[in-house]
Amino acid sequence: MKSAFYDVDLEKWCVKVENTLSGAQEMYLGKFLVVASGENSVGYIPQVRGLDGFNGQAIHSSKYENGKKYGGKNVLVVDSGNSGMEIAYDLSNSGANTSIVVRSPVHVLSKEIVFFGMVLLKLLPVTIVDKVVVGLGKLKYGNLSKYGIQKPKQGPFYLKATKGRSPTIDVGCIKKIKTIEITVLPSITSIEGNLIRFENGIYNWYDAIIFATGYKSSVLNWLKDDNCYLTTMECHERGSHITGNQKMVFTALGSQAVGCLHMMHIV
Ligand SMILES: NC(=O)C1=CN([C@@H]2O[C@H](COP(=O)(O)OP(=O)(O)OC[C@H]3O[C@@H](n4cnc5c(N)ncnc54)[C@H](OP(=O)(O)O)[C@@H]3O)[C@@H](O)[C@H]2O)C=CC1
Numbered sequence: 001m002k003s004a005f006y007d008v009d010l011e012k013w014c015v016k017v018e019n020t021l022s023g024a025q026e027m028y029l030g031k032f033l034v035v036a037s038g039e040n041s042v043g044y045i046p047q048v049r050g051l052d053g054f055n056g057q058a059i060h061s062s063k064y065e066n067g068k069k070y071g072g073k074n075v076l077v078v079d080s081g082n083s084g085m086e087i088a089y090d091l092s093n094s095g096a097n098t099s100i101v102v103r104s105p106v107h108v109l110s111k112e113i114v115f116f117g118m119v120l121l122k123l124l125p126v127t128i129v130d131k132v133v134v135g136l137g138k139l140k141y142g143n144l145s146k147y148g149i150q151k152p153k154q155g156p157f158y159l160k161a162t163k164g165r166s167p168t169i170d171v172g173c174i175k176k177i178k179t180i181e182i183t184v185l186p187s188i189t190s191i192e193g194n195l196i197r198f199e200n201g202i203y204n205w206y207d208a209i210i211f212a213t214g215y216k217s218s219v220l221n222w223l224k225d226d227n228c229y230l231t232t233m234e235c236h237e238r239g240s241h242i243t244g245n246q247k248m249v250f251t252a253l254g255s256q257a258v259g260c261l262h263m264m265h266i267v
Pocket residue numbers: 046047061078079080081082083084086101103104166169187212213214215
């Protein structure tokens with residue numbers, strides 16, 4: 001499938017495809033379009049001032065294989081989601097001199113605490129479960145703010161349910177942060193050659209940057225939305241959603257309209 005768009009005059013969806021056997025371009029028209037291909041995403045690397053001129057290796061976390069080639073190197077991991085914390089831990093175990101950017105508040109929990117929280121969720125409301133798991137997290141890890149890791153105001157399960165944001169499930173990175181084997185840094189302000197500057201004024205020399213900065217939906221790469229049916233929609237909660245013009249119904253399994261679009265049709 002190459003692209004899909006809604007033709008307002010025909011009142012039909014037009015789907016352009018390429019026949020992979022013959023190579024011919026074909027067009028299909030239909031009143032309804034159901035997307036059942038799952039949602040594909042592409043690795044997201046933010047635009048950082050000077051990144052183009054970085055003299056080392058800069059890759060997205062999805063391209064990271066293991067820490068072997070980073071032994072003895074200065075490596076910066078951006079940021080503190082699950083990919084970032086796991087990769088930082090792996091790099092440090094491989095002998096890399098590892099730093100991690102932590103830009104926003106993040107809940108840090110163990111997999112046992114998350115499991116316990118999931119069991120509790122069957123019995124108790126999310127507000128109570130969040131209080132219990134945050135308390136258990138504090139017992140296990142202590143106050144991490146002195147290490148540069150702040151806690152979000154809202155609870156971990158509330159954030160997971162409403163924003164799709166996962167708590168970071170610690171695999172050993174926190175212990176290394178506490179023993180200063182891994183250095184925590186705030187956001188990058190600029191890159192000059194191999195020198196990276198941070199918001200707190202600190203600057204260091206790095207051989208490599210691993211951007212564990214998440215993924216962006218690739219839906220809009222093929223879904224042509226010239227009429228902005230999608231992009232003008234407000235983010236909505238899980239479930240069906242009818243747009244203002246009553247022409248399009250979204251059944252989004254995720255919590256963000258465009259980012260987590262799974263199925264839609266014209267009514
Ligand atoms: N073991 C497991 O269960 C694992 C699960 N996963 C899951 O896979 C999914 C994807 O995870 P992941 O790849 O970590 O991506 P995430 O989207 O979860 O995390 C991306 C991180 O990058 C930060 N970020 C985004 N943009 C920037 C920027 N411009 N500058 C600095 N930081 C930025 C985000 O912070 P901010 O909040 O500030 O935007 C966030 O901390 C998640 O659901 C995760 O939980 C991943 C790995 C292992």
